Amino acid sequence: MDRDKAELRWGIEQRLEFIEFRLFWEGHVNRIDVMQQFGVSVNQASSDLNRYIALAPDNMVYDKSARTYVRGPDFDCKFRPPDAAHYLAQLRLVADDVLERDDCWIPDLPPYTSAPAPV
Numbered sequence: 129m130d131r132d133k134a135e136l137r138w139g140i141e142q143r144l145e146f147i148e149f150r151l152f153w154e155g156h157v158n159r160i161d162v163m164q165q166f167g168v169s170v171n172q173a174s175s176d177l178n179r180y181i182a183l184a185p186d187n188m189v190y191d192k193s194a195r196t197y198v199r200g201p202d203f204d205c206k207f208r209p210p211d212a213a214h215y216l217a218q219l220r221l222v223a224d225d226v227l228e229r230d231d232c233w234i235p236d237l238p239p240y241t242s243a244p245a246p247v
Contacts, residue, residue, distance in 0.1 A: 143168070143176045144183070145207045149233050151188055151199045152210050158196040165233065 143166055150157035162173035177197065181188065186202040218234055221227035224245075229237075 139166075140176065140179070141207070142166070144180050146233055147177065147180045148184075148187070148205055148207050150235070151197070151203065152205060153215060154235060156191075156194070156196045156198045157188070161235070 143162055146162065146165055147157050150161060157177075159170060159173040159177065162168060162176055163170065168176070184204070184206045186200050187204065187206070188197040189200050190196075191198045215234070218227065218232050219237065222229055222232050222237065223241075
C-alpha cells in the first residue's frame with residue numbers, strides 16, 4: 129500500500145483522500161461527490177473510485193438500493209488517519225470566512241457556533 133500511495137500524483141491522492149474522508153465521516157460517497165468537489169469528469173470520478181477500491185478493497189462496498197458506495201465493515205484508513213481536530217478546523221475556517229464553503233470536504237455543515245478568537 130505504501131509503495132502504491134507514494135507513486136500517486138498529488139491530484140489523484142487528494143481525490144482518494146477525499147473519498148476516504150467522506151467514507152469515514154459521512155459513511156458514503158459517490159461519483160457526483162468527487163465530480164463536484166474536484167471538477168472532474170464522470171470517467172475520472174469512476175476511475176478514482178475504482179482505484180480506491182483496488183488500494184483498499186475492504187473499505188467500501190456499493191449499495192445498489194442507495195446507489196452509492198458505503199463504508200465497509202472492515203474500514204481502515206489508508207491515506208490520512210481520522211482527525212477530529214481537522215474536521216473541526218474546517219468548520220471553524222468556514223465560519224470565519226477563511227475557507228470557501230465549496231472547498232470544505234464536509235457536505236452538510238452541522239449547526240455550530242464558535243467563540244471569537246482573542247485579538
